[in-house]
Structures are given as structure tokens and as C-alpha cells.
Amino acid sequence: MADRSKSAHPYIPNSNPDVKKAMLDYIGVDSIEAFYSDIPKNLRVQGELNLPDPFLNEQDLVRHVVGILNKNTPQGEMLSFLGAGTYNHFVPAVVDEVINRSEFLTAYAGDPYEDHGRFQALFEYESMMAELVNMDVVNVPTYDGMQAAATSMAMAERITGRNKILVASRINPDKLSKVLNYNQMKLEFVFINEIDGQPDLAGIEKHLDSSCAAIWVETPNYLGTLCTKIQAISEIAKRNDSLLIVGTDPIVLGILESPADQGADIIHGDIQSLGIHCWFGGGHGGFIAVHDDTKFVMELPSRLFGMESTSVEGEYGFGDVAYERTSFALREEGKEWVGTAAALWGIAAGVYLALMGADGMVEVGQTIIARTRYAAKKLGTISGLKISDSALQFREFVVDSTESGKNAKELIALARKRNAEIGVPISEYELLVCVTEMNTQRDIDQLFDLMSEIVRAK
Amino acid sequence: MALPIAPKPLLRRFHQARWDEPVIFELSVPGERGVLVSEIEVEIGKSISTELHPVIARKVAPALPQMGQMKVLKHYLRLSQENLGADLNVDIGQGTCTMKYSPKVNDLIIRRAELFDLHPLQDPDKSQGALEIIWRTQEILAEVSGLDAVSLQTSSGSAAIWANVAMIRAYFQSIGEGDIRDEIVTTIFSHPSNAATAKAAGYKIITLHPDENGYPNIEEYKKVISHRTAALMITNPEDTGIFNPHIKEIVELFHSVGALASYDQANANGILGITRAKEAGFDLCHFNLHKTFSTPHACGGPGAGASCVTAKLEKFLPSPIIVKQGERFILDDDRPSSIGKVAPFYGVLPNIVRAYSWIMNLGAKGLREVAEVAVLNNNYLLKNMIQIKGATAPYAPNRPRVEQVRYSWNELFEKTGITTEEIGLRALDFGLHYWTSHHPFIVPQPLTLEPTEAYSREELDEYLNVLRHIAKEAVDNPEIIRTAPHNQTVHQTAHEDFDNPERWAITWRAYLRKYPEVSKRKRAKS
Numbered sequence: 003m004a005d006r007s008k009s010a011h012p013y014i015p016n017s018n019p020d021v022k023k024a025m026l027d028y029i030g031v032d033s034i035e036a037f038y039s040d041i042p043k044n045l046r047v048q049g050e051l052n053l054p055d056p057f058l059n060e061q062d063l064v065r066h067v068v069g070i071l072n073k074n075t076p077q078g079e080m081l082s083f084l085g086a087g088t089y090n091h092f093v094p095a096v097v098d099e100v101i102n103r104s105e106f107l108t109a110y111a112g113d114p115y116e117d118h119g120r121f122q123a124l125f126e127y128e129s130m131m132a133e134l135v136n137m138d139v140v141n142v143p144t145y146d147g148m149q150a151a152a153t154s155m156a157m158a159e160r161i162t163g164r165n166k167i168l169v170a171s172r173i174n175p176d177k178l179s180k181v182l183n184y185n186q187m188k189l190e191f192v193f194i195n196e197i198d199g200q201p202d203l204a205g206i207e208k209h210l211d212s213s214c215a216a217i218w219v220e221t222p223n224y225l226g227t228l229c230t231k232i233q234a235i236s237e238i239a240k241r242n243d244s245l246l247i248v249g250t251d252p253i254v255l256g257i258l259e260s261p262a263d264q265g266a267d268i269i270h271g272d273i274q275s276l277g278i279h280c281w282f283g284g285g286h287g288g289f290i291a292v293h294d295d296t297k298f299v300m301e302l303p304s305r306l307f308g309m310e311s312t313s314v315e316g317e318y319g320f321g322d323v324a325y326e327r328t329s330f331a332l333r334e335e336g337k338e339w340v341g342t343a344a345a346l347w348g349i350a351a352g353v354y355l356a357l358m359g360a361d362g363m364v365e366v367g368q369t370i371i372a373r374t375r376y377a378a379k380k381l382g383t384i385s386g387l388k389i390s391d392s393a394l395q396f397r398e399f400v401v402d403s404t405e406s407g408k409n410a411k412e413l414i415a416l417a418r419k420r421n422a423e424i425g426v427p428i429s430e431y432e433l434l435v436c437v438t439e440m441n442t443q444r445d446i447d448q449l450f451d452l453m454s455e456i457v458r459a460k
Numbered sequence: 461m462a463l464p465i466a467p468k469p470l471l472r473r474f475h476q477a478r479w480d481e482p483v484i485f486e487l488s489v490p491g492e493r494g495v496l497v498s499e500i501e502v503e504i505g506k507s508i509s510t511e512l513h514p515v516i517a518r519k520v521a522p523a524l525p526q527m528g529q530m531k532v533l534k535h536y537l538r539l540s541q542e543n544l545g546a547d548l549n550v551d552i553g554q555g556t557c558t559m560k561y562s563p564k565v566n567d568l569i570i571r572r573a574e575l576f577d578l579h580p581l582q583d584p585d586k587s588q589g590a591l592e593i594i595w596r597t598q599e600i601l602a603e604v605s606g607l608d609a610v611s612l613q614t615s616s617g618s619a620a621i622w623a624n625v626a627m628i629r630a631y632f633q634s635i636g637e638g639d640i641r642d643e644i645v646t647t648i649f650s651h652p653s654n655a656a657t658a659k660a661a662g663y664k665i666i667t668l669h670p671d672e673n674g675y676p677n678i679e680e681y682k683k684v685i686s687h688r689t690a691a692l693m694i695t696n697p698e699d700t701g702i703f704n705p706h707i708k709e710i711v712e713l714f715h716s717v718g719a720l721a722s723y724d725q726a727n728a729n730g731i732l733g734i735t736r737a738k739e740a741g742f743d744l745c746h747f748n749l750h751k752t753f754s755t756p757h758a759c760g761g762p763g764a765g766a767s768c769v770t771a772k773l774e775k776f777l778p779s780p781i782i783v784k785q786g787e788r789f790i791l792d793d794d795r796p797s798s799i800g801k802v803a804p805f806y807g808v809l810p811n812i813v814r815a816y817s818w819i820m821n822l823g824a825k826g827l828r829e830v831a832e833v834a835v836l837n838n839n840y841l842l843k844n845m846i847q848i849k850g851a852t853a854p855y856a857p858n859r860p861r862v863e864q865v866r867y868s869w870n871e872l873f874e875k876t877g878i879t880t881e882e883i884g885l886r887a888l889d890f891g892l893h894y895w896t897s898h899h900p901f902i903v904p905q906p907l908t909l910e911p912t913e914a915y916s917r918e919e920l921d922e923y924l925n926v927l928r929h930i931a932k933e934a935v936d937n938p939e940i941i942r943t944a945p946h947n948q949t950v951h952q953t954a955h956e957d958f959d960n961p962e963r964w965a966i967t968w969r970a971y972l973r974k975y976p977e978v979s980k981r982k983r984a985k986s
């Protein structure tokens with residue numbers, strides 16, 4: 003057996019005992035314990051932490067961790083139509099190449115000089131997102147779309163000084179959980195049920211009063227339905243000096259008119275669809291977009307990277323815009339807080355948008371629309387299943403299995419036996435089915451065959 | 461010129477890449493494509509329209525750049541070269557952020573479909589491996605903190621602090637004291653997110669300042685606590701690197717008025733296996749997996765946060781948590797007292813796996829070695845730094861520090877007028893990142909160094925040599941500092957427009973709108 007007592011751990015160069023001794027001698031103390039003299043004995047851990055035995059060499063470590071991960075089955079090895087918050091979209095190779103570069107992956111908080119690259123890449127991300135939403139200001143990403151929604155509501159409260167939000171769309175329950183918990187001290191949320199998947203204008207009018215900070219609409223909503231009434235709601239909001247907050251998914255904005263062009267004051271959403279893998283739900287970033295109006299800009303908690311001149315003509319510099327808003331500058335007097343969030347995902351989304359370009363974003367929208375409609379139409383022909391209106395569905399739609407006599411969980415269980423994920427249960431007899439550009443006609447035809455079979459199965 | 465080659469000079473003759481790269485929109489050429497999209501099949505195309513309802517159909521396609529694939533790649537690779545990652549840098553100048561080595565093997569491990577191609581709502585029988593690693597990491601961090609239960613749902617340290625505040629709020633609401641307890645106490649050398657998240661949760665913030673020892677006297681705590689206090693939220697060692705030895709007494713003080721105590725353990729790297737939240741009596745704590753536990757900082761996220769609590773608070777943890785039942789790992793979502801969802805699904809899986817892998821390479825002995833060498837490195841820097849003329853380590857003279865030190869260049873500033881920001885910009889000329897500290901600058905002209913365990917003695921010496929050199933330049937040749945950086949991606953950048961709403965440009969379209977002459981110039985050129 004090799005004698006390792008004289009060697010350092012590969013990640014800890016100064017753990018070599020000779021180096022340690024030389025450094026201790028230089029400092030003038032006998033042992034490392036001297037540096038811990040301020041930590042009283044009664045606060046010390048007795049003995050060693052009780053942790054599993056380590057795998058000291060890389061080879062054994064890889065075998066251990068990969069051994070556990072291999073218990074997973076990726077979506078690529080099954081027939082999968084899962085969405086409801088995390089979406090299986092195509093990730094171009096160049097995206098992963100860029101975000102796995104050491105320089106981006108391991109950087110953190112450098113200045114706009116040695117980290118010029120991340121400042122420019124994130125400025126470009128902001129700028130490309132701004133083209134999608136047709137607004138002049140987009141933040142450096144916050145944690146995820148749930149946080150972006152929660153912060154949008156908090157901004158509305160600060161901007162209007164009012165304390166009520168009218169929720170006019172059906173919202174993903176996870177997102178809603180976050181938004182409600184986040185804003186419970188300052189905002190009251192009033193829910194106005196949709197009618198046939200669209201916001202109820204009369205219902206909104208009924209609840210509108212001088213305490214209404216904003217109306218919250220989502221397009222697509224939780225069930226994949228695009229909203230046709232944003233313009234009308236915007237007019238209602240404006241008459242009442244309330245804001246219109248719209249949640250969306252940027253993947254649809256190649257074909258969907260930006261809510262900003264229909265009167266939205268704040269747009270928010272998640273960027274996972276833009277070139278970020280599913281990661282078991284761990285690949286999210288949030289965007290918030292507003293017009294270039296200080297009343298709004300100064301309420302954003304996130305970093306905002308902007309352009310500047312340098313001492314050399316024709317050279318682009320970058321830096322933080324309106325830094326004095328932030329908790330980095332003002333602690334509790336800043337707007338909410340800012341910190342490590344989702345910058346690398348922002349760079350990924352930027353690379354994705356640059357690769358796709360305008361044509362790519364239009365095409366991906368069209369492909370998703372076409373396959374969503376095709377899937378809805380086909381599944382609708384299966385006896386026992388009913389499909390929600392497909393004309394306004396983007397990527398997701400609801401399958402109602404009441405008439406089949408089988409509930410959503412039973413159908414899912416039957417499908418899983420056949421190595422397929424057919425959707426997410428949203429009520430006893432309702433399944434939310436998700437179709438992206440990753441699901442080809444062949445996949446959808448297979449889904450049709452499978453659903454036909456399991457609906458009939460004894 | 462002939463062999464042999466003369467020895468290297470003491471300081472590296474560094475120059476960072478300077479590509480003078482245009483903004484991406486300027487690289488656009490109509491008709492170029494970076495990637496093609498899966499086409500609509502002929503059969504679908506025949507029978508299915510892609511038209512959207514006319515009220516919502518987009519009339520004008522978004523003005524995104526049109527670029528060939530290699531051009532996109534090249535642009536971003538050039539930008540990457542204009543970014544100094546920790547992998548290329550002796551990144552000890554970003555105190556409080558624990559810039560350590562993020563092992564490549566862990567990046568390799570996560571890049572497999574069995575992780576990136578998992579859907580969070582797929583059959584748990586087919587994601588047992590992911591759930592197992594989350595569960596194992598929860599268990600490990602429970603032991604490292606000494607607390608009872610852990611959630612890994614949040615994607616950063618501040619988000620984990622937020623989750624802890626939200627649990628504090630939920631706890632007091634559950635015992636009917638939500639309306640009474642509206643104050644949270646923190647210290648000025650605790651991370652600003654403690655104050656900021658608590659304020660966002662609706663609390664009034666009381667911030668205590670240090671005495672000559674570097675931490676507030678215990679009497680100061682006694683003056684501010686009452687039946688209105690919800691919690692203490694504190695970092696220890698604080699951002700000065702000084703460990704508050706009275707921490708247990710302080711925590712007991714808060715408990716004595718019915719308040720909770722929450723421990724910001726972003727600064728845990730020097731005390732792994734030495735002391736824990738449990739021993740000091742804390743009710744909650746949090747870790748940053750992207751600091752102490754090595755996951756890469758990713759230009760500012762995603763990170764991963766861990767919220768740890770005692771059994772008393774377990775029911776308030778974000779939902780779901782992962783539990784082991786027999787040999788299976790299941791998602792426990794039936795938790796009515798939970799604060800609910802703080803972030804999507806189960807956390808930033810790639811980082812949870814990286815952190816797990818890092819810990820499993822080290823074990824209990826290794827974690828302690830990490831802490832001890834981080835502290836050794838820090839005190840080695842301290843010994844050297846205070847010998848540099850103009851630099852001091854305020855508070856607690858002649859006392860050791862734990863994992864970092866907040867130094868002051870005030871003496872140098874008073875003598876030469878050179879500020880810590882200027883020193884930082886000059887350090888860039890030698891390929892070294894340098895951060896001052898969080899605002900407000902309580903320590904005048906601050907610099908916060910945190911060497912972690914990852915750097916060798918030679919690398920620490922390299923950093924010190926550069927600081928010695930700059931301190932000397934401040935006296936002999938201050939102009940070279942004032943005009944720095946000289947060897948960087950770009951030259952000194954103006955600042956005036958960043959705070960002027962009429963002039964700032966947060967996006968390219970805003971820039972073109974505010975400065976129409978730019979578009980005019982471009983049109984003339986084409």
C-alpha cells in the first residue's frame with residue numbers, strides 16, 4: 003500500500019505536511035489549533051463528523067456517483083409528454099459548449115474589465131430578450147420564473163402603493179404557492195375564474211377598485227391556453243391606474259405578439275425553454291421586462307448591465323446600471339435583494355437566441371403549434387377522451403378522461419408500464435399533455451396508439 | 461537573444477485577451493442561420509394550420525441577430541476569453557465568496573443524460589438515482605450543521621436565507637405571535653442579504669455594529685431584544701473573519717425572549733467539522749453549495765442553497781422534501797405547515813450532484829482538512845499582509861482570523877490618496893481579481909481576502925507580491941495606478957451614464973433609440 007502520509011490531497015496543495023509545517027513556522031505558531039483559539043471548547047465538534055467513507059481517488063468516485071445516477075432513466079429513452087413547469091426543448095450543441103467553458107463556468111463577481119466577457123454576454127442576453135418582448139429593459143436573470151412572478155407583484159405594490167392583485171388567469175400551482183408566500187405581508191390576491199380558458203372581463207371589472215395594484219394574466223396560462231384578451235384587460239387596467247402584469251414563456255414569442263404591444267407594463271417568465279436542459283427541474287432562470295421608465299426600472303431588484311464608453315474610441319465598456327437600487331449597495335433599504343442567481347443560464351439563453359435568430363424562433367413556435375394541434379386533434383378522436391379547445395393551445399392542452407371511466411392516475415400508471423409518460427395529472431380526470439418540437443409526428447402517433455390501448459385496457 | 465533564457469521576473473507579465481468584439485447585433489447578416497429547427501412533417505403540414513388567432517399573432521418577427529453557427533460560437537468564445545474564471549486566476553481576492561477549486565471530475569459526472577434529461581415529474585421509479593443523491597446530500601448537510609432536517613430547493617445562498625426567514629415567519633404565525641414579533645436583529649458584518657431578505661419578509665431590521673473586538677458587545681444585544689424580536693440572523697465568523705466566541709450566549713439570549721436564531725453559514729469553509737450550528741444552539745442555518753461545497757460560481761449562478769433546521773421547525777421546510785422509505789426514495793409533498801414552494805421542484809440538481817461528489821471525495825477527515833488548510837492559508841496571508849506598509853487588519857489586534865480577513869488600506873490612502881478601488885483595478889493588470897467589500901464601507905478602504913484551501917503557498921505569494929508592488933507604486937508612481945487597468949480587455953470605463961436615466965442603455969435597442977446617430981452612422985456605412 004502506498005504511503006500517503008507525505009502527500010497532499012489533490013484539491014488541497016498545502017495539505018502536504020512539510021508545507022504545513024513551514025507555513026506554521028513562518029507564522030510563528032505550533033499548530034493550526036492556535037487559529038481556532040476564539041472558538042470555545044464547548045462549541046467544538048467532538049471527534050469526527052459522522053459521514054460516509056469517502057472515495058479518495060477519482061476512479062472510485064466516478065464509479066460510485068455514476069452508479070447512483072444510472073438508476074435514472076432519461077426522457078430520451080421513453081415516450082414523454084411532460085411539461086407543467088419544466089419543458090423538454092432542443093438544446094443546440096453550441097449552447098453547452100459555451101456555458102461549459104472554464105472562463106464562464108468558474109467566474110463569479112469580477113469587474114467589468116477582467117470579466118468584460120460576462121458583462122457583454124449578459125448585456126446581449128438582455129438585449130435579445132428585449133427584442134422578443136419589445137421592451138427596452140430586461141434584468142440579469144433572477145432565480146427562476148417563480149421568483150420573477152413574485153417580484154413582479156412586489157414591484158407593482160411599490161410602484162402603485164396599492165395592495166391588491168387580481169389574478170385573471172389560471173396559474174401553475176407551484177408558482178402561485180411561491181408568489182403568495184412571498185407577498186403575504188403586503189398583497190392580497192383575488193382570484194377571478196376563467197371562462198372557457200380566457201380571463202373573465204366582467205369578473206375583473208367587478209373586483210376592480212382603487213386598491214388594485216395590478217391585474218395578473220398569463221399567456222399561455224397553466225393549461226397552455228393563449229390569452230386573446232390582453233388588450234382589453236390593459237384598457238380596463240389603465241382606466242383604473244392599475245398595472246397589467248403578464249407572465250409568458252419566451253419560446254412562444256416568435257409567433258405571439260408581445261404582451262407589451264397589447265399594453266403589458268411588466269412581463270415576466272422563465273427562460274428554461276431557451277436552451278437549458280430539464281435537469282430534473284433544476285435548470286431555471288427568471289426574466290422581468292419593463293419599459294425604460296424610472297418608475298419601473300428603479301423597482302427592479304436584479305442587476306442591470308448597461309453599455310458605456312471607455313477611454314478608447316470605438317471600444318465598448320459595460321457596467322451596473324443604477325446600482326444604488328440594490329441590496330448590495332443599501333442592505334435592507336435596497337429593492338428586495340440581489341445575489342447569486344442564474345447568470346450562466348442567462349448566457350445560455352443568449353447563445354440560444356443568437357443561434358435561432360428571428361427565423362428559428364418563428365419556426366420553433368410554428369412547429370410546436372402544429373404538433374400540439376395535431377396531437378390534440380388525434381387524441382380527441384379516441385373514444386372516452388375529451389380535449390380542451392386546441393385553437394388557442396400552445397405546447398400544452400388538457401385531456402379529460404371522465405368518459406373513459408379511468409382517472410388520470412390510472413392512465414399514467416398504465417402508460418408507465420409501457421415506458422411512456424403521457425402527462426401530468428391536474429385533477430382526478432384531467433391530464434396536462436405537453437408537446438414540444440422534440441415530439442415528432444411518430445412520437446405523437448405512438449402516443450395515440452398507446453392512449454387508445456390503455457383507455458380500453460381492463 | 462540566445463539560450464539560456466533569463467529567469468522570469470517576480471511579477472507575471474500578464475495581458476488578458478482583448479478582442480475588441482462588436483455587440484452581437486452588429487454581427488448579423490440577413491439570411492444566415494445558426495441552427496435549424498425540427499420541421500413540421502408533411503402529413504401534419506397538410507392537415508394542420510400554424511396560424512394563430514389574428515388578435516395575438518405576431519406581425520413583425522423579433523429583430524434577433526442572424527448568424528452562422530461558427531460565428532456565434534466564435535463570438536462567445538472570444539467573450540469567454542475576456543472573462544477571468546477562477547480556473548485561470550489566483551482567486552483569493554473575492555472574500556466571503558469562497559472561490560475554491562471546482563473539480564473537473566464533478567463537471568464530467570453531471571454531463572450525462574441520466575441527469576440533464578430527467579423531467580421532475582417523471583415516474584419516481586425512474587428517477588431514484590436523482591432522489592437518492594438529494595437525500596444523501598440532505599443527510600450529509602444535517603450532520604455538517606448538526607441540525608435535523610434539510611431542504612435543497614433554493615438556488616442560491618440568499619434564496620436559502622429567504623427560505624429561513626419565511627420559516628421563521630411561519631413559525632411565529634403558527635403559535636399566534638406573527639403580528640407581535642416584527643423585528644429581526646443582525647450585525648453589520650453579516651451578509652447584507654440577511655437584512656434584505658428579512659425586510660422583504662416584512663420585518664423591521666435592527667443592525668448592530670462592532671466594538672474594538674470586531675463584533676457587537678453582548679450588552680448591545682440585550683438592549684434591542686424584546687417580545688417583539690422574531691430572530692437573530694447572523695454570520696459567524698462574520699465577514700471580518702473574526703469568530704464571535706460569545707455566540708452560544710447570544711443565541712440563548714434570543715431564546716430567552718422566545719425568539720429564534722438563524723445562522724448564515726456562507727462563511728463555513730474554515731469551520732467544517734470544527735464547530736456547528738448545533739453546538740451554538742441555532743434553530744436554522746444555511747449553506748451555499750457553490751461556496752463551501754465547491755460547485756462552480758457560474759458568473760453568478762445558478763448556485764445551490766441548503767436550508768437546515770431543528771426538528772421543531774422541520775414541518776415548515778419548503779415542499780417537497782425527499783425521504784427514504786425502506787429502500788425507496790420518495791417525494792414528501794403532504795406537508796400542510798410547509799412554507800410551500802420557494803423554487804421550482806427539488807433544487808439545482810447539477811450542483812447538488814457536484815457538491816455530493818465533492819464531499820464524497822473528501823469524507824469527514826477531508827472536510828476538516830479543507831477547513832484547517834483554509835485557515836492556515838488565511839493566517840499566512842494575514843501575517844504577510846500586515847507587514848505591507850499601508851495595510852492593516854482592523855479589530856482584534858494580534859488575534860487570529862478564521863477563513864478570511866477584511867483588511868484596510870486606509871493608511872496607504874491617507875498617505876497617497878490611492879483608494880482600494882484603484883488598487884483593485886491595478887491588480888487586474890497582473891491577472892488577479894480583487895474585491896473591496898460590501899457597502900457600506902464600515903472598514904475604510906477595505907479589501908477582503910479569502911484564500912480557501914485551494915491555492916498553494918506559491919500562489920498566495922504571487923498575490924502578495926502583486927499587492928506589495930502596488931503599495932510601493934502608490935508611493936513611487938501613483939499615476940500608473942490611477943490610469944489602470946493597462947493590460948485588460950478594455951480601458952477605463954466611464955460611469956456617468958449608468959446612473960442617468962436619460963442616457964443609460966440597458967439593451968441594444970435602448971442604445972439605438974437614445975442615440976439615433978449610431979443607426980445613422982451604420983446606415984451610411986452600409
